[in-house]
Amino acid sequence: MTPRSTRVVCLVRRPDGQPVPGDFAVEERPLPPVGEGQLLVRNLYMSVDPSMRGRLESTEKHYTHNFIPGSPLDGRALGVVEESRCAQVPPGTYVRHQLGWRERAVLDLADTDGAGRIDTRLAPLPTWLGLLGQTGFTAYVGLTRIAHLRPGDTVLVSAAAGAVGTAAGQFARLLGAQRVIGTAGGPDKCALLVKELGYDAAADYRAEPMRDALARLAPDGVDVYFDNVGGEQLAAALHALRTGGRVALCGMTSQFGGDRRSADINQLIQAVLKRLTLRGFIVRDHDDLRPEFEQRVAGWLAEGRITARETVVDGLENAPGALLSLLGGGNVGKMLVRLAD
Amino acid sequence: MTPRSTRVVCLVRRPDGQPVPGDFAVEERPLPPVGEGQLLVRNLYMSVDPSMRGRLESTEKHYTHNFIPGSPLDGRALGVVEESRCAQVPPGTYVRHQLGWRERAVLDLADTDGAGRIDTRLAPLPTWLGLLGQTGFTAYVGLTRIAHLRPGDTVLVSAAAGAVGTAAGQFARLLGAQRVIGTAGGPDKCALLVKELGYDAAADYRAEPMRDALARLAPDGVDVYFDNVGGEQLAAALHALRTGGRVALCGMTSQFGGDRRSADINQLIQAVLKRLTLRGFIVRDHDDLRPEFEQRVAGWLAEGRITARETVVDGLENAPGALLSLLGGGNVGKMLVRLAD
Numbered sequence: 143m144t145p146r147s148t149r150v151v152c153l154v155r156r157p158d159g160q161p162v163p164g165d166f167a168v169e170e171r172p173l174p175p176v177g178e179g180q181l182l183v184r185n186l187y188m189s190v191d192p193s194m195r196g197r198l199e200s201t202e203k204h205y206t207h208n209f210i211p212g213s214p215l216d217g218r219a220l221g222v223v224e225e226s227r228c229a230q231v232p233p234g235t236y237v238r239h240q241l242g243w244r245e246r247a248v249l250d251l252a253d254t255d256g257a258g259r260i261d262t263r264l265a266p267l268p269t270w271l272g273l274l275g276q277t278g279f280t281a282y283v284g285l286t287r288i289a290h291l292r293p294g295d296t297v298l299v300s301a302a303a304g305a306v307g308t309a310a311g312q313f314a315r316l317l318g319a320q321r322v323i324g325t326a327g328g329p330d331k332c333a334l335l336v337k338e339l340g341y342d343a344a345a346d347y348r349a350e351p352m353r354d355a356l357a358r359l360a361p362d363g364v365d366v367y368f369d370n371v372g373g374e375q376l377a378a379a380l381h382a383l384r385t386g387g388r389v390a391l392c393g394m395t396s397q398f399g400g401d402r403r404s405a406d407i408n409q410l411i412q413a414v415l416k417r418l419t420l421r422g423f424i425v426r427d428h429d430d431l432r433p434e435f436e437q438r439v440a441g442w443l444a445e446g447r448i449t450a451r452e453t454v455v456d457g458l459e460n461a462p463g464a465l466l467s468l469l470g471g472g473n474v475g476k477m478l479v480r481l482a483d
Numbered sequence: 484m485t486p487r488s489t490r491v492v493c494l495v496r497r498p499d500g501q502p503v504p505g506d507f508a509v510e511e512r513p514l515p516p517v518g519e520g521q522l523l524v525r526n527l528y529m530s531v532d533p534s535m536r537g538r539l540e541s542t543e544k545h546y547t548h549n550f551i552p553g554s555p556l557d558g559r560a561l562g563v564v565e566e567s568r569c570a571q572v573p574p575g576t577y578v579r580h581q582l583g584w585r586e587r588a589v590l591d592l593a594d595t596d597g598a599g600r601i602d603t604r605l606a607p608l609p610t611w612l613g614l615l616g617q618t619g620f621t622a623y624v625g626l627t628r629i630a631h632l633r634p635g636d637t638v639l640v641s642a643a644a645g646a647v648g649t650a651a652g653q654f655a656r657l658l659g660a661q662r663v664i665g666t667a668g669g670p671d672k673c674a675l676l677v678k679e680l681g682y683d684a685a686a687d688y689r690a691e692p693m694r695d696a697l698a699r700l701a702p703d704g705v706d707v708y709f710d711n712v713g714g715e716q717l718a719a720a721l722h723a724l725r726t727g728g729r730v731a732l733c734g735m736t737s738q739f740g741g742d743r744r745s746a747d748i749n750q751l752i753q754a755v756l757k758r759l760t761l762r763g764f765i766v767r768d769h770d771d772l773r774p775e776f777e778q779r780v781a782g783w784l785a786e787g788r789i790t791a792r793e794t795v796v797d798g799l800e801n802a803p804g805a806l807l808s809l810l811g812g813g814n815v816g817k818m819l820v821r822l823a824d
Contacts, residue, residue, distance in 0.1 A: 196752075372748060372749045372751060372752065373748065373749055376748055376751070377748055391751060391754050391755050392755065393752075393755060394749045394751065394752040394755065396749060397749050397752060404747050404748065404749060405747075405748040406745050406746075406747075406748060407713060407714065407717055407718055407745065407746040407747060407748045407750060407751070408713045408714055408735045408737060408738050408745060409748060410713060410717070410732060410735065410748070410761070410763070411537075411713065411734075411735040411738060412763075413732050413761065413762070413763030414732050414733065414734060414735065414763035414764070414765070415763070415765075416763065417762075417763055417764055417765060417768060418762070418763050419760065419761070419762045419763075420751070420754065420760070420761040420762075421754070421758075421759070421760045421761070422751070422753075422754030422755035422756070422757065422758055422759050422760075423755070423758055424755070424756075424758060427758060
């Protein structure tokens with residue numbers, strides 16, 4: 143018997159400053175019937191992403207739609223097909239899609255990916271949203287196609303204990319970086335970066351000015367900066383970069399997040415003096431790289447050369463709290479909500 | 484009889500805030516003897532450049548040396564060989580070099596350029612420091628190699644009435660831009676941009692916020708931004724740029740200059756959302772493009788398709804004043820000091 147409704151997380155109102163729990167509510171909403179060529183998917187894991195923060199606002203033009211008060215949130219999720227009206231996708235298939243923040247969703251096949259490729263012998267389900275999902279792919283695209291990482295480079299990654307950061311640091315090493323430096327907030331995360339996540343050195347942005355930290359940890363400079371935060375850390379990186387250095391601009395969590403120290407845009411004078419290239423990117427523009435990415439990362443996982451780090455919260459009703467925790471830096475690695483196993 | 488000394492402009496002290504006339508002095512300094520392979524050059528024209536402002540400071544690491552209190556300034560100049568100990572360069576040859584801010588200089592041939600190429604039938608001497616010199620070359624490199632200007636692009640140039648700006652606007656059009664928009668300070672310069680310098684529209688940064696001006700003048704957005712100023716104008720351009728837009732970062736006069744309105748570095752979130760590329764450059768890295776540049780620009784000059792604009796001040800003793808005027812936006816086109824004809 144097909145369920146007629148599903149629980150969803152709705153945006154109640156746009157945040158007034160920092161988001162609070164009351165900005166969100168779990169509600170019961172009807173599910174449409176499963177039409178020809180469609181799938182009913184029961185979500186098992188949902189991705190909680192820093193980019194959701196900007197989508198809570200009304201003002202910022204975004205590369206995707208902003209959330210609308212009164213309507214459900216959405217986001218990357220991984221689910222299992224419960225009912226199928228696509229001959230090629232039998233019930234029981236795992237698929238990834240964009241209709242997270244709800245327990246069930248009805249989807250067109252074209253709006254899913256991974257159908258038939260998600261193999262739990264290769265990696266457990268959460269990894270297919272993390273290192274093998276959009277998160278890992280973001281790190282891979284940023285390092286290879288955007289920042290043109292070359293063997294021997296010194297690489298700096300901000301928000302290095304976050305989802306993209308934990309992937310980027312490990313990938314950078316495997317792609318030939320000579321030295322990999324990460325930034326994070328607090329001594330525990332910094333220790334973890336060096337002990338478990340393959341970073342050579344870590345800088346705690348709460349403990350010292352980033353320019354001082356980088357002068358100490360990268361005295362010969364940095365070739366590639368993978369930027370997840372913007373703000374003062376981006377400015378400090380501009381100073382640390384070597385001539386010809388490359389910056390992959392992936393996000394600016396310091397607009398909203400824990401490290402809100404800003405900087406003057408004219409710090410970009412460093413880009414003139416040192417012939418730097420800064421390039422912003424949106425991972426979905428680079429889907430042609432995905433087969434290469436999946437093959438390499440699956441190989442690294444199989445060989446035990448990379449570690450998938452996840453912070454998992456259980457239950458749809460705890461999803462808003464997971465987002466608030468993420469925005470406050472409460473996660474290590476990929477932040478996920480588990481709805482079922 | 485070889486002169487034994489020359490008048491030079493010295494830096495007396497580093498500016499305390501805005502530079503003032505007393506920071507500079509004209510002094511008599513000895514000239515070295517003309518050694519084997521060297522030239523004695525009498526300077527005829529000297530270039531006055533916005534990049535000199537940064538070189539007056541002690542703090543900023545620069546791509547070239549900073550000026551030293553008690554020592555002469557230097558900069559691009561064009562002179563005539565008075566005495567030669569190079570067989571291939573007879574007296575009377577025009578050469579460009581880096582030892583401006585003085586009336587005479589002794590140079591190695593390797594430290595000059597243009598020997599034998601500077602042809603006053605093709606263009607008058609000042610043009611060889613302006614449109615056909617480093618200034619025009621900067622505009623050409625920025626548009627072609629850095630910003631990858633394509634036919635049909637909408638191009639925005641800041642400090643459009645300045646030396647590089649007057650060149651960039653005209654070159655952009657001839658390179659196929661569909662629409663060329665310039666920014667300048669004040670209605671007179673803005674009128675000049677449209678009436679005489681080939682711009683389709685001009686925005687007066689003193690008269691309205693740049694974001695409003697660009698929304699009005701480039702409602703469909705901008706493909707290429709040639710940035711000479713940084714600051715608020717750069718931030719406004721980031722908002723005006725279309726997806727895939729390209730920014731050539733040429734300088735940040737708003738660090739020091741007339742338009743000091745700054746902006747938050749996190750405006751670079753626009754670079755993420757719209758996949759922008761920002762690239763800083765120093766023109767001397769691109770000398771391989773110079774033959775192509777000289778051929779094309781000489782052709783445009785010969786066909787009367789471009790206008791060389793210069794602001795010329797006479798006499799070495801007026802050179803510091805010319806620099807102060809330039810930094811206050813007192814020039815249109817290339818700012819030059821004429822020492823002799």
